[in-house]
Each structure stands twice: as C-alpha cells, then as structure tokens.
C-alpha cells in the first residue's frame with residue numbers, strides 16, 4: 001500500500017461555469033455532552049445485548065457483512081480530482097462536473113479520505129439554493145456532508161486513524177456554520193479526525209455513507225428531548241433519512257415503550273419492520289386527532305403546529321424544520337465521531353439498520369438526478385452516490 005503526500009493548493013481549479021465569478025459504547029467512558037444527555041445509563045445497559053441481523057427489503061445494496069469485499073485503491077494521491085461543484089446558488093442546473101478540481105489541502109488534525117460513497121441530505125439542496133448563504137463557506141462549493149471511504153493520508157496530530165482505515169462520518173461539524181468548501185461529492189475529501197468513526201464492519205460503503213448526518217440528528221434530537229426507557233414517541237416522517245433512524249434508536253437503543261410514526265401508505269410496512277408499533281398513514285388520518293398522546297413528538301417534516309397537539313402535558317416536541325410552535329424547539333445537528341462510535345455496536349449487531357432508497361445508489365455521473373430526487377421529498381431512507389471514480 002503506497003501513500004504519497006502531495007502538496008496542494010486549496011483553490012478550485014478549472015471551474016467551467018461562465019457565471020462563476022465569485023472567489024473563491026460503545027464505551028462507558030462516553031463523555032459526549034449534549035444538553036439533556038440523561039440516557040447514558042440506559043444506553044450502556046443495552047451495550048451487551050446481541051442481536052441478529054435481518055436485512056430489510058428496502059435497501060439498494062443488500063449485501064451483508066460487506067467488510068472489505070469492496071476494494072478502494074490506495075495509491076498516489078493526485079493533485080487534481082473529479083468532483084461536482086457549483087459556482088452560483090440555484091436549482092440543480094448549477095451543478096457541474098469537473099475533472100480538474102484541486103485535491104483539498106489537509107490540516108494537521110485532519111485525514112484525507114478517498115471517497116467510496118457519499119450521501120445526500122436535504123441540507124445539501126437547501127444550501128445549494130442559497131438558503132444558508134449568510135453563514136456558508138465561499139463559492140464555488142463541492143457539496144456533500146456524508147462520506148464513507150478509506151483514509152489515504154493523515155495529519156501530524158491525528159492519533160486514531162492511519163492510511164488504509166475504512167471510515168465514515170459527517171464532514172461538517174456545524175451543518176449551517178461554515179460547512180466545508182470541499183465536500184464529499186468528490187474523489188477526495190479532508191475531514192477532522194474527531195468527526196469520523198471506523199466504518200461498521202458489517203456494512204458496505206453505500207450503507208455506511210447514508211448514516212452519519214441522519215443518525216447524529218436522530219440521536220441528538222432524542223437526547224435533547226430527554227428521551228429514555230419506557231417513554232412513548234410519535235415520529236413525523238418515519239420513512240425519511242432521519243425518521244427511519246429516530247424510530248430505530250427510540251425502540252432498540254433507548255427502550256421506548258411505544259413508537260408511533262407517520263408515512264404515506266406505501267411506507268407503512270417499512271415502518272413496522274423498523275419496530276414501529278403504530279404506523280399512521282398521513283394520507284388517511286390526522287395524527288393529532290388520535291386520542292392517544294405521547295411523551296415525545298419528533299417532527300422531521302415541519303408540522304410543529306400540529307405536533308404540539310399530540311404531546312402529553314409536560315412532554316417534549318423537537319422540530320427539525322419549519323416554523324416552531326411552543327413548547328416545540330429546534331436544534332441544528334452537530335457532527336461528532338464519538339456518537340457514531342457509540343452507536344457502531346448497534347449497527348454491527350443489526351439492531352439498527354441503514355435504509356438506502358431503492359432508486360439508488362446513484363452513480364457519480366447522476367448526481368444531478370440524485371439531487372432532483374431528494375428534493376421531491378419522497379425518498380425512502382437515504383439517497384446514496386456510488387460508485388465514485
């Protein structure tokens with residue numbers, strides 16, 4: 001295995017858009033400190049449980065125990081790479097493929113990853129539309145938060161990872177505050193060690209790439225509501241990237257007494273297969289009209305005004321998007337490799353399963369189609385890009 005350190009510039013090169021004028025435990029020692037981090041004991045007590053892995057029907061890549069069956073070549077790191085990027089905010093038409101983007105420079109606390117698979121999140125589309133431009137990094141942008149791949153170079157301060165390690169993570173610590181200019185929709189991306197975790201051994205790169213931002217959001221939201229064993233929860237949008245993981249974490253990691261979730265008719269069976277006790281078809285029923293109320297309502301669709309009507313008195317409502325109605329609250333996810341490491345045993349035991357949308361994975365040549373698809377708000381689980389050259 002050969003790894004050569006190449007000195008590069010952080011400037012994007014050969015950008016072709018004529019309009020691009022802008023410059024450019026799990027461990028009992030777990031000490032992650034979210035506000036409302038009250039469930040550590042509960043989580044640790046579940047650590048020892050062993051679970052069998054049952055593949056789901058909704059999964060683009062159903063191969064199990066895929067560790068190292070895919071080979072990602074580690075060799076000389078080139079100075080230029082293939083990447084998708086945009087030089088202006090706008091619709092999917094601003095996305096351009098470029099074969100001569102400079103490989104990002106790596107800082108001392110970072111590793112350089114050869115990207116094997118990347119996943120899209122709604123934030124990628126919203127960012128591209130300029131919704132967060134006030135706090136975005138400068139254009140042009142190589143989009144992409146989620147990555148799974150192989151470490152090819154490490155900075156001098158990196159302790160845990162070495163070249164050849166298979167890792168996954170959400171490369172942006174703060175989703176909306178200065179996300180990286182060089183994202184994961186590229187052959188290489190540079191990421192702080194603390195944002196990464198070893199790829200779960202039983203998952204392939206496609207499955208792993210879909211997890212980081214969504215599972216970190218799912219977990220942080222549950223923590224912030226003070227969710228714990230014996231509580232009930234209603235998840236609005238249980239079939240999406242985040243909701244499909246909220247459901248599973250609530251049931252299989254936190255020990256929920258009852259999990260209810262909404263989806264359209266076609267996704268009700270998926271919800272049940274994830275552990276949902278009460279699957280509500282939002283095309284036929286209004287969840288707020290149910291006589292039953294919940295300790296926590298996790299709104300992953302933007303219906304906080306209705307969500308607050310479904311919570312028990314004194315309960316908590318977390319809203320990921322849309323207007324917030326009290327007592328609901330909003331947070332923006334923080335990327336943290338420690339959370340992924342903590343959840344890895346649940347993924348490796350098969351208790352928590354990645355859901356990859358069956359329309360994918362989309363090859364690297366179809367990133368525009370993948371963006372268009374996630375922006376329909378109809379993706380089931382995650383939209384993953386693979387292979388990446």
Ligand SMILES: NC(=O)c1ccc[n+]([C@@H]2O[C@H](COP(=O)([O-])OP(=O)(O)OC[C@H]3O[C@@H](n4cnc5c(N)ncnc54)[C@H](OP(=O)(O)O)[C@@H]3O)[C@@H](O)[C@H]2O)c1
Pocket residue numbers: 121122123175213214217236237238239240241242243262263264265266267282300301319320321331332333374377378379380381382
């Ligand atoms: N604040 C944060 O830190 C944070 C972090 C992550 C995500 N988010 C936001 O949270 C939202 C969800 O993200 P995501 O990645 O889970 O989205 P997603 O995967 O793109 O969601 C797609 C899903 O939405 C479902 N859906 C559409 N209309 C629905 C409705 N009226 N009721 C229930 N479900 C409905 C669809 O199910 P059907 O096909 O069955 O309709 C589909 O499976 C996005 O707005 C995202 O930007 C915020």
